[in-house]
Ligand SMILES: O=C(O)CCC(=O)C(=O)O
């Protein structure tokens with residue numbers, strides 16, 4: 546078992562926070578799913594106000610555009626990423642196939658309370674009193690154990706599902722490695738500065754990845770529900786394919802929630818907490834959320850790229866000096882998940898204030 550999967554053993558969830566609502570034929574919002582949405586930050590119009598930067602990776606200025614986006618937003622969209630567009634169609638089709646199965650079928654692959662993979666509500670549900678208007682499926686590697694439960698009578702569908710998910714993870718792995726190199730390059734660094742990084746040309750799996758398929762069923766009143774509550778990702782980098790419907794919103798300092806308007810074929814890149822640690826706070830991990838809508842069943846596919854097991858992430862030496870001391874103590878992804886389980890959105894703050902990892906409690 547990979548260490549990222551093991552981490553969840555230490556943080557078991559309550560079943561009430563795992564089993565999603567049977568959304569079929571729900572015409573009224575149940576009280577359990579009725580949110581009072583905070584008005585602390587307004588939703589801004591991405592046409593007239595700020596919109597998330599869209600970066601063409603073939604642009605000669607790509608590196609400086611990336612640096613600016615990472616410092617100012619902690620996220621951006623990319624085009625010309627080199628991933629065949631038909632793969633997005635395939636992964637979306639397979640995602641919709643999974644979520645359109647009858648509820649009792651999906652429940653056969655329900656995530657167990659101490660597991661990271663399987664079907665259920667988002668892991669962050671445990672931090673919120675009201676339930677979210679979404680369901681998800683997380684996987685690592687070739688998901689045959691799940692596919693054979695979902696489509697017991699359809700061996701071809703089992704293989705199609707697994708092959709597409711495997712191919713997608715492979716493409717994403719190569720892409721996130723390239724992106725990671727570009728993010729470092731934008732700071733004048735190279736992969737040589739990352740002692741743990743080994744490219745996966747030999748097929749070895751030295752860094753850890755998780756794939757999440759998200760589903761936001763059509764909602765009778767999206768203004769009173771929350772698809773995926775505000776959070777930052779714990780990863781180094783998250784790459785998101787969102788289907789044609791809007792729903793993702795990112796929080797921009799001083800502005801508010803900025804809807805990320807889908808651009809056909811573009812991928813959304815958002816930086817996670819460990820990237821903020823690695824860059825000693827130069828790059829921000831971005832707060833984001835997702836909302837459902839009244840007409841379309843929205844799906845999204847998120848690939849989380851993180852460090853290898855047992856590797857401690859610490860601010861890069863070349864980014865620290867007397868005037869810029871290391872702000873965070875070194876810790877592994879697994880240790881960070883435990884801190885996040887205790888402190889959720891204050892986890893980075895706790896890391897900044899404590900100095901040494903022995904003091905994380
Ligand atoms: O569905 C989306 O747009 C966001 C998904 C997300 O933030 C996540 O899976 O962590």
Ligand SMILES: [Fe+2]
Pocket residue numbers: 776777778783833
């Ligand atoms: Fe996220």
